[in-house]
Amino acid sequence: MDASMIKDTIGSLLKLLPFAVSDIAVEPEKDGVTRVELKSGEASRIIGWHGETLNALQHLAKSLLRAKENMERSPFIVVDIDGYRKSQEEKVCKIAEQKADFVRRTGNRIALAPMSPYFRRIVHMHVANAPQLQDLTTESVGEGEYRQIVMKLKDEKGGEELSPVMAEDAGLENLDI
Helix, strand or coil: CCHHHHHHHHHHHHHHCCCCCCEEEECCCECCEEEEEEECCCHHHHHCHHHHHHHHHHHHHHHHHHHHHCCCCCCCEEEEECCHHHHHHHHHHHHHHHHHHHHHHHCCEEECCCCCHHHHHHHHHHHHHCHHHCCEEEEEECCHHHCEEEEEECCCCCCCEECCCCCHHHCCCCCCC
16 A cells, blocks of 8 residues: 555544644555554544554544555554554563463463454464564464463473463553554
8 A cells, every 4th residue: 555645644634633743654564564653742642541542543544545445455554653552562572472481381371361453463473473482372262352362382282271360460451452
């Protein structure tokens, strides 16, 4: 998809809302994802409560672009502002690495807390591509908003599956996509 069309569409949308944005940068597609980075002095207003406003903006932008281009499916675009989503992605990868240490020590599978499809994809990709995690594999289990990732050793010899710890310090309660 054309970067200038993405930039123009999101820029027009932001003017209608109205949000003051000083820059819109569209990164080339990587792994099927086009990233759009916004710069603003009012980032927290655009992010909204737990990212709800940013999610809505992203959804609207994808819908508009799909309609403009007469696409069958919405493009995979991630709208970020001042690195907010990037820090969440790093956080979920760090949690996955901590859980990987547990899987290695115990030999047991572990289920991560339920998360959105976007963050499950981030974890699957991180485990599949990180050299230090090549002894592990992941799969998604469950339905709807309760869908979660199970992490296990590739050469698993059994072991019981553990339920996720749903304590507030699990670190996944504020993921926003």
